[in-house]
Amino acid sequence: MLPPEVLLAMDSVGICGSDVHYLTAGRIGDFVVTKPMIIGHEAAGVVAKVGKCVKNLAVGDRVAIEPGVPCRRCDHCKQGKYNLCADMVFCATPPYDGNLTRFYKHAADFCYKLPDHVSMEEGALLEPLSVGVHACRRAEVGLGSKVLILGAGPIGLVTLLAAQAMGAAEILITDLVQHRLDVAKELGATHTLLLDREQSAEETVKRVLCTMSEAPDKAVDCCGAESSARLAIFATRSGGVVVIVGMGAPEIKLPLINALAREVDIRGVFRYCNDYPAALALVASGKVNVKRLVTHHFDITETAKAFETSRYGHGGAIKVMIHVQPRDANNSVKF
Known part of the structure; x- marks a missing residue:
């Protein structure tokens, strides 16, 4: 039985080194790309639809997306170490597609509602911050x-x-x-x-x-x-x-x-586990400022150029952000 899910209208997606590595090498360790794969896992979006039994989110909520959903049943999951789950479904990790798309479906309890003062870009950056x-x-x-x-x-x-x-x-x-x-x-x-x-x-x-x-x-x-x-x-x-x-x-x-x-x-260290709430609290409280990490912005139609910039470090690139929707369109407070 699938967990309660939500349909997200994607907003901001950061390019990770692993995305570039899959593009250039076709694999990372035992994770091998064998067919075309959508990339993207550092992301934030807006809830467009909610599935049955979803209690924690509503249409219109802005959320950060923790990209890995475990099985919830194995010993690792039950012991709280779900990042070690052998049946983890992780965005943009073969054989699973990522979320650099217009819409993306995800488990509701792995979406974290953003406070009004936290931007969508900051929401996307919760993924690397959690690492x-x-x-x-x-x-x-x-x-x-x-x-x-x-x-x-x-x-x-x-x-x-x-x-x-x-x-x-x-x-x-x-x-x-x-x-x-x-x-x-x-x-x-x-x-x-x-x-x-x-x-x-x-x-x-x-x-x-x-x-x-x-x-x-x-x-x-x-x-x-x-x-x-x-x-x-x-x-x-x-x-x-x-x-x-x-x-x-x-x-x-x-x-x-x-x-x-x-x-x-x-x-x-393998990804993260139970760290998204702490990462969100650090950003929301102002104790951590991740905005400085974003050096370049691209529209989703410019994805190829965005990857070239990230891959070669053009213009001193650190974190390249792709905007599925117009930048700041979904920010409660304009930044």
């Missing part, structure tokens, strides 16, 4: 934490925002692109570090330790490259936590003996 919230929760970021974030792309930047909101005292974020580091600094990073491809992880650790007041107790790798994962382990203080968010090669070499001897925990 950052989940990563920081997995790392147990809290008051006084000293955090190293590897990668200042969209996920690195939302992780920065989440870490700040959770009370981190010092945050160093790294990247190979100075423009991204400039944005990170603007968003409140304590330190930024421009990496050198020619330097080894061990050499870069010295730069990290010279920059921060002391070794970080939390490290979040938002790149997925072998070099960044190695750096995260080497740089984290003994007894600390390393969280791997970025997905790169299926197998990489890691300094496990170093991590074991110093009891550095290595934890994985």
